[in-house]
Each structure stands twice: as structure tokens, then as C-alpha cells.
Amino acid sequence: EVQLVQSGGGLVQPGGSLRLSCTASGFTVSNYYMTWVRQPPGKGLECVSVIYSGDNTYSADSVKGRFTISRDISKNTLYLQMDSLRAEDTAVYYCARDVGYYDTNAYYYVLDVWGQGTTVTVSS
Amino acid sequence: DIQMTQSPSSLSASVGDRVTITCRAGQSISRYLNWYQHKPGKVPNLLIYAASTLLSGVPSRFSGSGSGTEFTLTISSLQPEDFATYYCQQTYSTPQYTFGQGTKLEIK
Numbered sequence: 001e002v003q004l005v006q007s008g009g010g011l012v013q014p015g016g017s018l019r020l021s022c023t024a025s026g027f028t029v030s031n032y033y034m035t036w037v038r039q040p041p042g043k044g045l046e047c048v049s050v051i052y053s054g055d056n057t058y059s060a061d062s063v064k065g066r067f068t069i070s071r072d073i074s075k076n077t078l079y080l081q082m083d084s085l086r087a088e089d090t091a092v093y094y095c096a097r098d099v100g101y102y103d104t105n106a107y108y109y110v111l112d113v114w115g116q117g118t119t120v121t122v123s124s
Numbered sequence: 125d126i127q128m129t130q131s132p133s134s135l136s137a138s139v140g141d142r143v144t145i146t147c148r149a150g151q152s153i154s155r156y157l158n159w160y161q162h163k164p165g166k167v168p169n170l171l172i173y174a175a176s177t178l179l180s181g182v183p184s185r186f187s188g189s190g191s192g193t194e195f196t197l198t199i200s201s202l203q204p205e206d207f208a209t210y211y212c213q214q215t216y217s218t219p220q221y222t223f224g225q226g227t228k229l230e231i232k
Contacts, residue, residue, distance in 0.1 A: 033219060037168075044226040045160075045168065045211055050219035058219045061125075094167060098219075101173055108174040109215040110158050114167035 002026035002113055004095050009118035016085050022078040022095030022115050030073045033098035035111060036080045038091035085122045092117045126150050126214050130224035136232040141202045145227045147195045147212035156216035159188055159197045163208045207231050
């Protein structure tokens with residue numbers, strides 16, 4: 001079965017650090033783009049970080065320089081290292097697999113498999 | 125980043141109603157537009173990709189249309205399980221994906 005299982009998260013003080021993990025089964029994380037998406041309380045979805053071909057990475061401006069996405073092939077696991085955390089980083093964080101679906105001569109990328117979500121609360 | 129704007133932000137409707145949600149992109153994104161359904165306590169669920177292609181297993185009462193900068197998601201006859209929040213997502217500027225702010229569909 002293709003699935004993503006998340007761990008990590010919890011309560012942390014402003015300025016602190018956390019690492020989220022996302023372990024895949026049924027597929028190999030190194031063969032796909034992988035994404036972290038978050039949802040702050042009462043707000044919508046935001047793409048936070050993406051790791052893609054050649055282990056290149058992208059991070060949203062809101063987390064650039066503070067969050068680092070990476071993956072460990074030996075553990076088939078995706079990570080999000082979150083440093084210098086702020087109250088506005090409080091959210092449910094999801095990992096997701098990013099795959100291209102072929103349709104009418106083009107590949108269209110979608111987030112097709114999601115982790116169960118983990119809550120990060122930044123508060124003193 | 126490409127800005128995505130959904131309207132309305134919330135919508136009240138009854139079972140059996142036909143509803144339409146609009147998503148507008150800040151620039152042309154061709155057909156690189158996905159729709160997700162998100163229920164409280166659940167993970168987002170992909171419904172439509174490439175603006176109008178229904179994912180296998182998604183009920184045919186869902187449909188998507190549009191290209192360029194304007195897109196719509198239509199539910200032809202609302203069912204009780206359809207009450208949720210719906211998000212559009214552009215993947216034109218891979219990997220800089222952006223979501224719309226969401227449309228919360230509530231029971232009237």
C-alpha cells in the first residue's frame with residue numbers, strides 16, 4: 001500500500017526548532033518530487049517546501065532561510081527541519097507526494113498521496 | 125508567486141443544489157489547475173487535475189472547466205458528503221505551487 005506516515009511536531013517556544021519526519025511505504029521518495037504543505041488554524045493551505053529533481057529545493061518566502069527540506073534514501077523518509085520558529089508557523093503540517101499525470105501531451109503535477117498531518121504549535 | 129483567488133469564500137447550499145466555485149489566476153496558467161476537497165480532520169483529497177480531468181473514482185457530479193486565468197468547479201447535485209472546503213492549486217510554476225484561499229461549502 002502506498003502511504004506516508006508522519007512523526008514529530010508538538011509544542012515549541014518561539015525561536016526554537018523542530019524536525020518533522022515523513023516515512024514512505026509502497027514507493028521510493030527519491031523517485032518523486034515531495035512537498036510539505038501547512039494549514040494554520042482557520043486558514044487555507046500553503047505550500048511550504050518542495051524537494052525535486054537532483055535534490056534541488058524550493059521554499060516559500062515565509063520560511064526561506066529558516067526551514068530546510070531533505071530526504072534520506074536509506075530510510076525512505078522526507079524531513080522538514082524548522083528553525084527560528086515563530087507564532088505564525090503554528091499549523092497542521094502535511095507531507096505529500098508530487099506526481100505528474102500525463103494528459104493531452106503534457107504532464108500535470110498533483111499532490112496525490114498525503115501524510116496524516118501533524119500539529120506544530122509555537123507558543124511561550 | 126502566482127496569486128490564486130477563489131470566490132466565494134463561503135457558500136451555503138442544500139442537498140440537490142447545483143453549485144459553482146470560481147478560481148482566478150494572477151497570470152495565465154494554461155490548464156495547470158487542480159481542485160482538492162478538504163474535510164475537517166482529514167487530508168486533502170484530489171478531485172480534478174489539468175483543469176477538467178476527473179480523477180478515477182471521483183463522482184461524475186463533479187466537473188471542472190477553464191483555461192488561462194479563469195476556472196470553475198461545479199457540483200451538479202450536492203450530496204451530504206460534499207460539504208467541505210474546496211481549494212484550487214496552480215502547478216504552472218513548478219515547484220512554486222500556490223493554492224487559492226479556499227471555499228467553504230456549508231449546509232443551508
